[in-house]
Structures are given as C-alpha cells and as structure tokens.
Amino acid sequence: xxxxxxxxxxxxxxxxxxxxxxxxxxxxxxxxxxxxxxxxxxxxxxxxxxxxxxxxxxxxxxxxxxxxxxxxxxxxxxxxxxxxxxxxxxxxxxxxxxxxxxxxxxxxxxxxxxxxxxxxxxxxxxxxxxxxxxxxxxxxxxxxxxxxxxxxxxxxxxxxxxxxxxxxxxxxxxxxxxxxxxxxxxxxxxxxxxxxxxxxxxxxxxxxxxxxxxxxxxxxxxxxxxxxxxxxxxxxxxxxxxxxxxxxxxxxxxxxxx
Numbered sequence: 088x089x090x091x092x093x094x095x096x097x098x099x100x101x102x103x104x105x106x107x108x109x110x111x112x113x114x115x116x117x118x119x120x121x122x123x124x125x126x127x128x129x130x131x132x133x134x135x136x137x138x139x140x141x142x143x144x145x146x147x148x149x150x151x152x153x154x155x156x157x158x159x160x161x162x163x164x165x166x167x168x169x170x171x172x173x174x175x176x177x178x179x180x181x182x183x184x185x186x187x188x189x190x191x192x193x194x195x196x197x198x199x200x201x202x203x204x205x206x207x208x209x210x211x212x213x214x215x216x217x218x219x220x221x222x223x224x225x226x227x228x229x230x231x232x233x234x235x236x237x238x239x240x241x242x243x244x245x246x247x248x249x250x251x252x253x254x255x256x257x258x259x260x261x262x263x264x265x266x267x268x269x270x271x272x273x274x275x276x277x278x279x280x281x282x283x284x285x286x287x288x289x290x291x292x293x294x295x296x297x298x299x300x301x302x303x304x305x306x307x308x309x310x311x312x313x314x315x316x317x318x319x320x321x322x323x324x325x326x327x328x329x330x331x332x333x334x335x336x337x338x339x340x341x342x343x344x345x
Contacts, residue, residue, distance in 0.1 A: 092153060092172035092271055094212060095239030096226065097246050098145055100132065100276040100283055101256060102233035105144040109225035109234060116213060116224035123199065125149070125210035126225050129284025134277060143276065145283040146225065146234055149174060149195050149210035150263060150270035157209075160190035165207070172239075172271055175211045183207070192267050193286060239271050246273045 105128060113124040126148040135141050155174050158166045165180035166187055183206055187196045199205040213223035221227065226236035235242065246261040262274035262285060274280060281287050 091170060092239050094151075094171060094173065094217070094271060095237060095242035096223075096272040097235045097237075097242040098272065098274045099233050099235070099249070100143045100145040100274065100278070102231045103144045103146065104231055104233070105131070105142075106230065108228045108230060109146050112224035112228035113210075116216070119208075122201075123197075123208055125208060132276065132278035132282030141277070143278055143283065145274060145276065145285070147284065148225070148272070149212070150193050150267070150272040151210075151212060152267050152271070153269040154267075156190040156192065156267065157187035157196060160186040162186065166209075169214075173212045173214055173217075174209070175214060176207060176209045178206050181206045242273055246275050249275055 107128060109126050110121060110124050110128070113119075113126045114121050117123075117125060126146050128144050129147045132143040132145075133140055134143070151172060151174050153172070155166070155168055158168050158174060162184065163180050163182055165177050165182075166174060167177070168174050183198075183204075185196075185198055185207070187207060187209075188194075188198060195209060197208045199208060213221070213225075216223060216227075222236045226234045229235075235245070237245075243261065243264060246264075250257045250259060250261070256277055257275050258277065258279060260280075262276070262280045263270040263272050274283070274285065276283055
C-alpha cells in the first residue's frame, strides 16, 4: 500500500509565545494529565545581546516521518503508518520493549515510567478529529498560528515562502524537509534549531530500511536457532538412550556369564 503523506504541520518558532495552550488542548483531547501530553515545549532559543534579548520556544511532537524508524523497529506492530502517512500507536499491542525510543532520531516516543503497566506515549495527529473533518487539537487551539496544519505540500510551500519573504527573520532552512528522509512536521526558526532542542540530524536518510532487515529477520533467526537447538537436544536425548541401552546390554551380558 503506497502512502499518500497527506497531512503536514508547520511550526514557526518566531510566533510561539510559550502560552502552552497546545499542551492543554492535547491533555483534554487525549484525557491525560499534562505530564503525559503528546506535545510538549522543548528548550528555548535566545537571540540578540543583553538587554535586547529575544526568547523563542517551539512545540514538539511526532514528526510523522516519510519512512518512520519507530514503525520499522516495532516488532509487534504496535506502531503503524496508515495510508495517509500518519504514524499511529496501538497500546493493546505494545509490550513496552522501547525499541521505538531507541530508533527515533527525534526522541519522540515517551515511556510512562510512573505507571505500573508502563507503555509508550506518542502523538497520532488526532486521527479521530481528522476523520470528523477537524484539525489536530494543538493546531486548532494555537492563538498565534505558531502551529499550522494542512496538506504536507501546502505546509512545506508555506515554510519556504516565509523564509523567502523575510530572509532576515529566519534561518535559511526548513527543518524536517530532509531530516531522517523527510517528515510531515516542518519547523522554521529565527535561531539555530538545536537551540530549540531539536536534534541535529546530519543523516538525510532514514535508518528504517536497516531496522526492517533486523526486525523482519529476527523471527527467521529465532526460528533457525530454535530448530538448531531442538536438533541438538534430540541428538543428546538419542545419544543418552543409546548409551543407556549399551550399558543395559553390557550388564545383561555380565549376568549371563555368571
């Protein structure tokens, strides 16, 4: 099934006022406490010289990658990518192995360490709201349009348009266009992206292909090992029976000679 990668976000750090309305909206939408929201505010970036300093923040949630590393690393299918390119999460399948956390270069999946039956927390782009014709809660709530939502093509074009129209305002780069093979969440910023807490993703290719080689090969390897071990066990069992029979024959011969 070919993915359409239909939806996209544009997050403009120059418009974020750190009001955290997006966190509240996410908390209400997913019926979770604020500490378990699917979106959060990363570290802030500062530009200018004292006392004329400007402080920038940026909301942070799942990037919904074109070829998501988390999906390729999940051995039980708890993470899936639907036909629209949205990366969804099924808590009923999750076994809490945390492979997705190791695989994601953006450090997106969070683990509920404070829960007895801890599982992963991750944005699913408010897929239920989309099915009803709405927008993700964070974008619908943002008072300054720091988070905008639309088609992936539109959001990428808008990001480039803003940089072109105000080159003095933004770093000349759309974060997410190429990182990890491309994502559906884009950032533009007046300060370097690492100052916003975004990881510097030097590789422009997703490691998902190599993850799949490992995860898809794991069952085959495990089966081969199991078959091999079973063969060894049966051989040992057979050898033991042969040895026991030989000893019994020897004992019988001894008794007969007496």
